[in-house]
Amino acid sequence: MSRTARAQAHPNIALIKYWGKRDIPLNLPAVSSLSVTLDSFMTDTTVTTEHADEHDLIVINGSPLTDRPAARVSRFLDLVASPDRPRCRVESHNNFPTAAGLASSASAFGALALATCAAFDQDLDPTRLSLLARQGSGSACRSLWGGWVRWDRGSAADGRDSHGIPVAPRDHWDLSVVVAMVGSGPKPIGSTAGMVRTQETCPLYPGWVSSAEADVAEGQAALLARDLDRLGAAMERSTYKMHATMIATWPPIRYWRPNTVAVLEAIEALRAGGLSAWSTMDAGPNVKVLCRTADVPRVVEAIERTGVAARPLGVGGDARLV
Template sequence: MSSTYTASITAPVNIATLKYWGKRDTSLNLPTNSSISVTLDQADLKTTTSAMASADFTKDRLWLNGEEDLQLSQSKRLTQVLSSLKEKRRLREAKDESLEKISSWFVHIVSVNNFPTAAGLASSAAGFAALVVCIAKLFELDDDMTELSKIARQGSGSACRSLFGGFVAWEMGSLADGSDSKAVEVCPLNHWPEMKACVLVACADKKDVSSTSGMQLTVKTSDLFQKRIDEVVPERFEQMKKSIHDKNFALFAELTMKDSNSFHATCLDSYPPIFYMNDTSKKIVKLVHLINAFYNETIVAYTFDAGPNAVLYYLEQNELKLMSFIYAMFKDLNGWETKYSTEELNKFISNYDSLKLQELSLDMEIVKGCTRVILTRVGPGPLTIKESLINEHGFPKN
């Protein structure tokens, strides 16, 4: 086999606190509103991607979670991303004749998620972020993450936000060519490291209506949608950035929950209506408001993407308060033992008893609508790793 170039990257999931929903240009993935997200720790949710370029390869190939995507050539978004990255490499080669002309080579890509794909857990965001950063490293591009975010956006809109850690904004931009629609850092990970998240996976099945088709239906048919993008989100965008800068959790939580409600209201206002939340999701909404009312302060916020899974944001200092409820009600799910010792879990239960929470007539059946819990926190952006998923011949190792 002739010379090869390889690279391996891990990229994170991000969960929006100010939702992106609706496109002004579907081919370029240009949004109708700006958005904000929290990048989650890759110890818990990540995509790992390895890529190899070789003059011996006869076509671009992709393996996702062990299965080859035989429709790769028909995936307009993926081929667009690859061609944009190859063009950037070609321009470098044109300026520096000493560089090997690998922009004309085909690439093999192997990608693995450590969470369910297409189940409302932002798998496409992590996947395209990993792919873009991995190929950029393979091609030895010197573009910064904001510049690369414009390419990641073409693959999956939310992917642009997974190019940064901490707290991230996707500025919608206004130019027709999308050159000002990009991700920027709001605050780094170390600004507010106390931010944690508890994901209650309500359903790991593939969703009925994809985000792409759901967005377009909302844009075409929802009366609420126009007010959301014209008035609600622009004001909220500035307020949420300020709440993060000021580390004002009460305001951050209120804006996060209101925006989740607003987003799902526009889905419900679409015709025919789109239901991403299910009965379990709605019960979790009620539970969060009950918890905040019980403590007479806002200690937890919910948000739901285009799926039924609940993401609960809270600060580390309020963990005992929150988990006295959540662990008592969801202790039968997998995921607790990897994060807490038996002593810590017992402390949650004893606090549940001492607070006499059983007197609140909590819906203890709610756990039956969930499959697992993922406990995580704010985390870093894409990371370079040494281990490769690709063998020396350009195929998946496993």
């Protein structure tokens, strides 16, 4: 009998970054990370079992997936159910740009994990769901929870201790994230391929790994103490160190665009004038600015003066079935 389940999940952005894997098939990170879940941006995914075809049908934003992207989703469905499961129809929609450094894969596999488990009548606790989502996309393990989440590197070879851990709830602190939408197109090199190139060729990479756990500890302590200057400084240090490893990779990986630098400089100017606003970037050209919610209008104005559109977001909630 056919079953249908629908789930929604928000993306998250890492304040203290993860870049590089200790195990690629299991999506085990080389370092721990700390993130905030974003509201408004969302992936909405419906999974229906007993699809009347020999292959899964996967539709993203109205377009069927084919080849490797489709195979990636099908492998994840096999992981949740079993390889001999009935074929499925998966329909997913993002209300924000896909593959542009805005963590669309995090919300995508967070929603897919939750909907697939429900469609196959599997009742998993949040930690087991996080372990499962991580195998679809590493950062998806953080998108099962709202608020502020840590992803531990772990040490077990099978990854059983590498999953999301809630650190603080959504209402812990009245902060916002303003996204500077420098570019919405797909990035020139995917995150996994970029991580592999960095690990294989960057002479700075060992230093990145050796300093990352201290950065996570500092970021978490600042978060719990509600110390924005301390958290922002830890976040920017982590961001610049990560991008330094990318630039020192061969061939170099440069996600930045001229307007990326313009936004970074605009936020630095705000801070020099006494406003606590701090920038971070992932594998893409877009800049995310962490600030107090009361300061959002000034941050938006500063970004838009560079010619870049700004989108304010609050702290998001848990992934959920709908």
